[in-house]
Structures are given as structure tokens and as C-alpha cells.
Amino acid sequence: MDTLKIREKFASLYGSGGAMYTSPGRINIIGEHTDYNGGFVLPGAIDKAMYCEIKPNGTKKIRAFALDVNESCEFGLEEADKPTKQWACYIFGMCREMANKGKTVLGFDTVFAGDVPLGAGMSSSAALESCFGYALNDLYNLGFSRMEIALMGQATEHNYVGIKCGIMDQFASCHGKEGYLMKLDCRSLEFEYVPFNPKGYRVVLINTCVEHNLAAGGEYNKRRQSCENVVAEIAKMHPEVKLLRDANMDMLKAVKGKVSAVDYMRAEFVVGEVQRLLDACAAMEKDDYETVGKKMYETHEGLSKKYEVSCPELDFLNDMAKECGVTGSRVMGGGFGGCTINLVKTELYDAFIKKTTEAYEKKFNIKPKVYDVVIKNGAAKL
Numbered sequence: 001m002d003t004l005k006i007r008e009k010f011a012s013l014y015g016s017g018g019a020m021y022t023s024p025g026r027i028n029i030i031g032e033h034t035d036y037n038g039g040f041v042l043p044g045a046i047d048k049a050m051y052c053e054i055k056p057n058g059t060k061k062i063r064a065f066a067l068d069v070n071e072s073c074e075f076g077l078e079e080a081d082k083p084t085k086q087w088a089c090y091i092f093g094m095c096r097e098m099a100n101k102g103k104t105v106l107g108f109d110t111v112f113a114g115d116v117p118l119g120a121g122m123s124s125s126a127a128l129e130s131c132f133g134y135a136l137n138d139l140y141n142l143g144f145s146r147m148e149i150a151l152m153g154q155a156t157e158h159n160y161v162g163i164k165c166g167i168m169d170q171f172a173s174c175h176g177k178e179g180y181l182m183k184l185d186c187r188s189l190e191f192e193y194v195p196f197n198p199k200g201y202r203v204v205l206i207n208t209c210v211e212h213n214l215a216a217g218g219e220y221n222k223r224r225q226s227c228e229n230v231v232a233e234i235a236k237m238h239p240e241v242k243l244l245r246d247a248n249m250d251m252l253k254a255v256k257g258k259v260s261a262v263d264y265m266r267a268e269f270v271v272g273e274v275q276r277l278l279d280a281c282a283a284m285e286k287d288d289y290e291t292v293g294k295k296m297y298e299t300h301e302g303l304s305k306k307y308e309v310s311c312p313e314l315d316f317l318n319d320m321a322k323e324c325g326v327t328g329s330r331v332m333g334g335g336f337g338g339c340t341i342n343l344v345k346t347e348l349y350d351a352f353i354k355k356t357t358e359a360y361e362k363k364f365n366i367k368p369k370v371y372d373v374v375i376k377n378g379a380a381k382l
């Protein structure tokens with residue numbers, strides 16, 4: 001993205017320039033809704049990011065300007081100063097989480113913008129949190145690690161936005177590495193970089209342009225609650241089970257009838273998904289992308305029918321992928337709208353994109369957006 005317009009706005013609002021930071025959005029190959037269940041995820045940071053120019057202003061106030069929506073917001077740093085605008089809460093939350101860890105963050109001026117599409121399942125909010133987390137850590141020399149910044153981003157969602165999300169998005173935004181996916185164990189927070197170069201395939205996102213808002217309706221939090229209900233029941237017999245990751249299908253079957261049918265169905269998806277990720281990783285090691293693709297379709301089926309976080313538009317894109325012979329396809333991220341991620345043989349790519357985008361537009365009267373996936377680095381100073 002061209003950061004010149006950020007610099008121009010910053011200069012016009014606050015005078016001389018500040019420092020520029022960035023943090024990206026993410027994709028996830030497989031492992032959805034597993035993070036808050038202690039399972040694995042397989043994300044990668046992408047070439048779409050948030051950018052902020054920032055400069056301490058010598059006061060105890062933050063003056064922020066969101067260039068993409070042309071809105072400004074001014075707020076203090078105390079708990080009682082919580083702004084009402086959601087975008088400002090991401091910045092405020094990061095400052096508060098740092099203060100709660102005993103660090104001193106003082107007032108600053110900032111202009112930010114980005115090219116991570118909002119509500120598309122690519123983690124624009126995590127990119128924003130990580131961008132400011134990384135910037136403040138660097139500006140004020142706070143000494144937080146990337147993982148600590150990610151955890152404060154997650155805490156911001158929990159405490160200042162109201163989404164009880166897992167760690168995947170902020171983790172990926174902070175730790176991304178060009179050309180690599182990251183296999184993260186969300187229970188231990190150990191991770192490894194996995195080279196990603198599926199020869200003969202392309203990875204492409206298709207955006208339904210149905211925007212999700214995970215906070216609205218609380219559907220995301222309800223999914224998490226279902227998982228916790230099932231864990232509580234299983235733990236009566238198996239006290240070692242603290243998260244769904246620790247459970248297996250037999251343990252789950254043993255509590256059928258003791259938990260609600262809906263909770264059971266949600267947990268069935270998660271237990272299956274934890275295993276699917278492991279199977280997909282094993283297949284990737286052997287360059288067996290046919291198996292990876294099969295697992296992606298299974299994930300979609302589960303997210304749609306059991307976890308119920310899909311929508312007609314996403315299901316349509318998934319059906320089109322199947323019809324076009326695409327190797328793997330599924331809804332990506334939290335769901336309820338946003339993108340499908342598709343693993344497609346290079347020679348099928350053009351026909352798939354043409355046929356699918358035309359059919360989608362005809363059916364829903366919405367022009368879908370297409371993004372080729374490019375795996376890039378995580379948070380950085382520019």
C-alpha cells in the first residue's frame with residue numbers, strides 16, 4: 001500500500017512527521033475455531049496490512065485519525081476514557097493492556113489506514129492491534145516480545161471489544177515470515193515455521209463481500225460457550241480435560257445426552273478439526289496437496305453443517321469450487337461472511353475464477369473480490 005496519503009494527512013493534522021509501522025492480516029490454511037480450544041492453527045501473514053504513523057505528543061491524550069473512514073477520535077489513557085468508536089477501542093485497549101502490565105504509555109498523535117478488507121475474515125482488527133502494539137512497544141522501549149504483543153491484542157478483543165477470540169490472528173500478524181506458514185500449538189504457544197510453496201497450485205481468496213461482524217449478535221462467543229459447556233461435562237469423568245483439544249471422540253460420545261444437541265454438534269466439529277489439521281500437516285510434508293484439499297472441503301462441511309458459521313454465499317462459492325475441480329476450498333476465519341480460501345491447480349485457475357465470479361454475481365447481484373495469496377512478514381517498523 002502507498003503510505004504517502006498517511007504521511008500527507010499526518011503532516012496536515014499534526015505538523016512534522018512521526019515513525020511509520022505496519023502489521024499484516026492473515027490467511028489460515030486449516031484449523032478453524034480450534035485456537036480457543038487449545039488446538040493447532042496453520043496461518044500465514046499476508047501482503048495486506050494496516051499502517052500507522054505515530055508520534056508522542058507530550059500530553060496524556062491520544063489524537064487518532066482513521067483515514068479509511070475519515071474519522072477522528074481523541075481520548076485519554078485512563079480506564080474511564082474508553083472511546084465509543086470501535087476502531088478507537090482497538091488502540092485504546094492496547095494502551096490499557098500495556099498500562100495494566102505496569103508499563104508507561106503516554107499520549108501520541110496518529111494517522112492510520114490499511115488495505116486489509118474489513119469483515120472479510122482476514123483479521124483487519126488483529127492487524128490494527130498488532131500495528132499499534134508493535135509501534136508503542138518500539139516507541140516507548142517497553143521490551144515486550146512479539147508473543148506478548150499478540151496476547152495483549154487478544155486481551156484487547158476480550159476486554160475492550162467483547163469478542164472472546166483465540167490467539168491465531170494476533171499471533172500471525174506479529175510473527176509472520178515471508179514464504180512460511182506457522183503451525184501454532186494454541187495450548188502451549190509453541191510454534192514452528194513451515195515452508196509453503198505448493199508447486200503447481202495457487203492459493204486464492206474469494207470474498208463474498210458479505211461483511212461479518214463477530215461482535216454483533218454474539219454468535220462467535222456462543223460457539224466458544226458451547227465448547228466450554230462440553231469440556232465441563234467431559235471433565236467430570238476426565239479431570240485432565242481442560243480444553244476440547246484434550247478430548248477425543250470417545251470422551252465426547254460418552255457425554256452425548258448430557259449436553260445439549262447443539263453443544264454436542266459444535267464439539268464434534270472441533271474435535272474433528274483438531275485432527276484434520278494434523279492430517280493436513282502430515283500430507284503437506286509429503287507435498288500431498290490432494291489430501292490437504294480434501295481436508296479443506298471436510299472443514300467447510302463441518303463449519304457449515306455442524307458449527308453453523310457459514311452462509312448461503314459462502315456455501316455457493318464452495319459448491320462452485322467443487323464443480324470447477326478445485327483441489328480444496330472452505331470458509332476462512334470466524335465465518336458468517338467474508339472469504340473462502342481455495343487451493344487450485346494452476347491450469348484450472350483462470351477458468352475457476354471466471355466461472356465462479358460470474359455465477360456469483362448473477363446469483364447474488366454482488367461482485368465478489370479475488371485476492372491471490374502472498375505470504376509476507378509480520379509486524380515491522382518501516
Ligand code: GLA
Nearest residue numbers: 032033165166167168333334
Ligand atoms: C476469528 C478469531 C480467531 C479464530 C477464528 C476462527 O478470526 O479472531 O481467534 O477463532 O475466528 O478460527
